[in-house]
Amino acid sequence: MALPPAYSSDSLDALYSEPDTSELPSYTRRPTPPSSTRSSSHVYKEFTTELSRKGQPWAVLTVLADGALSASLPTILEGSSVTGSVKLNLDKKDGIHSVIVYVKGSIITGSHSGEQFTFLECSKTLWSQSTAINESTSLNNNNNNNGRSQLRGDRLWPYAISLPKEIVLPIASKSSPETFRLPQTFLERHARASIQYSVNLLISRGKLRLDHRATIVFGYIPITKPSPPSFLRQLAYQENSPLWGPDSDPDGWHTMEPVRVEGKIFNARMVNVKCTLSLALPLCYTRGSAIPCFMTIETIDWQALDLLSSPRAIVMRLRRRIRASAETGKTVDSYGWKDAVDDSQLAAWWPSTEGAPDGSKPRREINGELHLPIDTKPTSAMAHFRIEYSVVLFPFDTAGFDSEGTEPLCTVPIEVATSYAVGPRPRTYTPLGYKSYHALVPSQQYFSFSAPSDWM
Template structure:
């Protein structure tokens, strides 16, 4: 069957009319169309260097897109790290140079071998040698101020499998229960002579890449603009990615074997902006009417957005090479309700749903020894008396989490009825799994 054509479903016959969504409570869709966003003025962050008596003699000032000066400085892709460094030099202070450096690291442990630098940019603010060469005063005296503006690259070139590969700068990642992190830091080094100690002021900062999804289908954009019902896969096949049919098998009340066919559709393209929603559709089919009613209850499908953090831990490397470590976490769960289209046929049920994406989701990224990836996982069905024959996921579909909205397209809307509140994420995976690197050859 052509992938662009609507999915076809095998129909079963049964007595009696097919159930409809007429009993659904009335509700109003929440309009989340794009609204003008007020431009946020840069905020100021100040970091001081103090002498032995607690008196400040130097300061690093940064301007950033953070919410307040008390927050960590934050920069978006294409923004410059702008600021200034000021110091007061006294007579006899043998300062040789002043240099500002921006660094990005992958950190997987406390050992020096567990840190890998993927970004390093230095900008000399002042040098005694350069002052002599230019005929300026070779020594600093009094209050000195150096403004600076450092552009961050969109991508960096790193060795990957022996070849130079271009990687987009990843988003800052730092979580207490995850061993690996992506850390960015800016520092200013005041270097003195051999008999004097150097001084340094530094701070971490946050970085957000500009990951933008492609626009949704024309029919979905029209639905968003008109605040109307989303067209399903049978009407808008281009707007949905439909999975192959999977079969859920198990036992009901320890007495009867059941089998239910499941087809999952996710909104196309499979890239979604955090803070919005991920639209879903599900078709369930079975010759067992009782089992079908159990599985099509809105709270039954256990469909989650699962995050995988995968990194290379050099300190635990074997002779064959460094091990890869993976950790998994379910970060959001789909909400389901009976389809309002009334397309249910005998022995068939159709559910509409969506996954509300948290605003603080880390975006999808990959840079050499560190990746953050996401999948939509159909794990099971939570219904009384049902015991699945397998604990393995029923369906897994990779998706991308973006940081900004599609260009020239309306914002996605939330369609879940008000009384269908988001369900709690059933479990969190904080376990780590070490996987030999040889398993991933060729990936």
């Protein structure tokens, strides 16, 4: 049986490439993103929110984001600054103490304030009374109000706030704190916890006076990538040829210990089957690509061998585990974890043609791959929130065979990244005639902070 043709996708080059440093056209009375995030090929989209008085906006908060990534919400890539502007329109003198913009990242486990944990807060003061005396008199300031500076008229402040790649949090009973990478925005309908980022405007008026606030929620995407695969796998991707199996490329595969499967065939006799599962190394895979798999099935019962080596008899899925705790303290080693487990993607399989076939041996070798949708959330860890993945091999499921057990045969922890490894782009190998390898359990979510569908 010849292998099916290979398919490749270069759809994420724009998303995960380093930002271009070429200049954008200048804007009139609008902030221009820093040179590290500007690109002549990008169209920036504005997102605004307003504070109104008597039906007229007097304070406007604006966030600029890449229009290709930002549909309903502004979306920021790791390494890019949060940029925008704050505009005030004051028709009379106003005793504002300060104008501050800050970026906030939170883990939300409930509706109460005690169920929200802030792991990120970066601020920038755009104006304050204490520094207003150093500003130019052309900025419509009045410094004769009992020694206090007051704002009046139209004011526009651009801002750019850099986001750290990592956050350091203390851990109880340990001598050193733990470092966490900023997680991707996470918001799903049935999840008990979420990750939310926001840009916030705070207009402070001092004691006994009401402060004014405005907020724009944005999406954040970290840039994570696996290590390069083995030389032989890179060569296969480059030449658009079939992948080498574990025997030919031992450095390119992680092979599990063999598992024994017992069951009854056609309700007539018991059979004993040995299965050996291999996954491609490294055990970190980019979303939008596929996880290469390889399985060996051995049994002295020829009828059972033919039955269980059918591609549709092998059940292997992607498992996602969301770990969260309602506790929001600043230590992470005593949380009461609660897990939510979801088994979704189903792997595709087809007979291997590597090496000369030998029908005299009671053994079958099968190639496979497990597709990772482009909107798969990457592996994350932040304080009392985790997104973890594993590949789970379940008992065989085919007519004529009844397995003795129902528990998974083996589980392999993996990681999901957002960017591709250095080297040739991974290819997918879709078996001829197999049409149902996509997810059987659709995900339910509010937003998807990934590449637009028209990039595929």
